[in-house]
Amino acid sequence: MKVAILGGGAMGNVLAQMTEEKEGFELAGVIEPLKGQTPDELKEIDVIIDFSNPANLEMLDGYCRNHSCPAVIATTGYEEQQIKQIEKLAESVPVVFSANYSLGINVMKRVISEITPILEDSFDIEIIEKHHNKKLDAPSGTAKMLLAAADEENDYEHVFGRDGNRKRGKEIGVHAVRGGTIAGEHTVIYAGNDEILEIKHTAGSKKIFAAGALKAAEFAASAQAGFYNMEDVLFGLQK
Ligand SMILES: NC(=O)C1=CN([C@@H]2O[C@H](COP(=O)(O)OP(=O)(O)OC[C@H]3O[C@@H](n4cnc5c(N)ncnc54)[C@H](OP(=O)(O)O)[C@@H]3O)[C@@H](O)[C@H]2O)C=CC1
Numbered sequence: 212m213k214v215a216i217l218g219g220g221a222m223g224n225v226l227a228q229m230t231e232e233k234e235g236f237e238l239a240g241v242i243e244p245l246k247g248q249t250p251d252e253l254k255e256i257d258v259i260i261d262f263s264n265p266a267n268l269e270m271l272d273g274y275c276r277n278h279s280c281p282a283v284i285a286t287t288g289y290e291e292q293q294i295k296q297i298e299k300l301a302e303s304v305p306v307v308f309s310a311n312y313s314l315g316i317n318v319m320k321r322v323i324s325e326i327t328p329i330l331e332d333s334f335d336i337e338i339i340e341k342h343h344n345k346k347l348d349a350p351s352g353t354a355k356m357l358l359a360a361a362d363e364e365n366d367y368e369h370v371f372g373r374d375g376n377r378k379r380g381k382e383i384g385v386h387a388v389r390g391g392t393i394a395g396e397h398t399v400i401y402a403g404n405d406e407i408l409e410i411k412h413t414a415g416s417k418k419i420f421a422a423g424a425l426k427a428a429e430f431a432a433s434a435q436a437g438f439y440n441m442e443d444v445l446f447g448l449q450k
């Protein structure tokens with residue numbers, strides 16, 4: 212399978228190396244948008260994997276539409292309107308879209324949806340994410356995804372970067388920490404009276420995201436047009 216990578220940054224580089232090493236995969240090229248490159252320069256791509264920046268969405272959308280090319284989108288920090296645009300693109304081509312391609316976080320997401328309804332009335336819920344000091348967006352896409360998993364009913368008030376006292380009532384605080392080379396750490400804290408439950412995932416390196424994105428690429432290359440997430444890839448199609 213011929214894979215093109217949009218974004219030649221930290222993730223693009225790790226993914227390029229893993230693509231070249233993986234049996235059955237061939238690296239068609241790495242597109243570096245800030246150097247004026249576009250995917251149009253590459254021929255016969257089976258799937259394009261985007262680890263770049265929301266500013267590249269128009270380019271990605273146009274390329275996938277014009278070439279009926281499946282996409283795996285890993286970039287985070289999109290505006291609501293851009294996510295709608297990705298959903299629209301998925302009416303024409305297969306799109307896998309996830310803020311986190313690791314197995315652990317996708318299992319954690321399931322755990323959070325399962326236990327939050329049991330604990331939410333008597334425990335306070337807070338989310339803490341930690342990342343390297345080069346990360347542009349905050350809070351992380353994964354923190355927002357875990358928040359959505361905790362908040363299926365949508366009757367919470369969300370507080371990003373809480374400062375001061377917790378108000379009583381349904382409120383989930385999301386906190387971002389940036390430093391050094393932390394590959395990614397996400398903790399959901401359930402704090403009750405005299406007891407604390409923490410669910411935590413730590414990424415040991417960027418390789419876990421690249422490995423998951425390659426799995427998603429295999430899935431996307433043989434899927435019908437549609438909007439998929441990493442749970443669809445790992446656990447079979449969700450409803
Ligand atoms: N879903 C997941 O599992 C994961 C998602 N991510 C996300 O992937 C993205 C990339 O991460 P990472 O590689 O660490 O980031 P880097 O900053 O190392 O790389 C970002 C890439 O995006 C391009 N870029 C940056 N700014 C712009 C801009 N304004 N306009 C156009 N292109 C731009 C750059 O292109 P150029 O090549 O020309 O320099 C660069 O290669 C982030 O959004 C991050 O959150 C990261 C890890 C896992």
Ligand SMILES: O=C(O)C1=N[C@H](C(=O)O)C[C@H](O)C1
Pocket residue numbers: 287310311342346350351352353354394395396
């Ligand atoms: O920028 C990163 O590095 C990461 N970004 C993703 C996010 O915003 O959640 C996924 C992972 O945590 C690493």
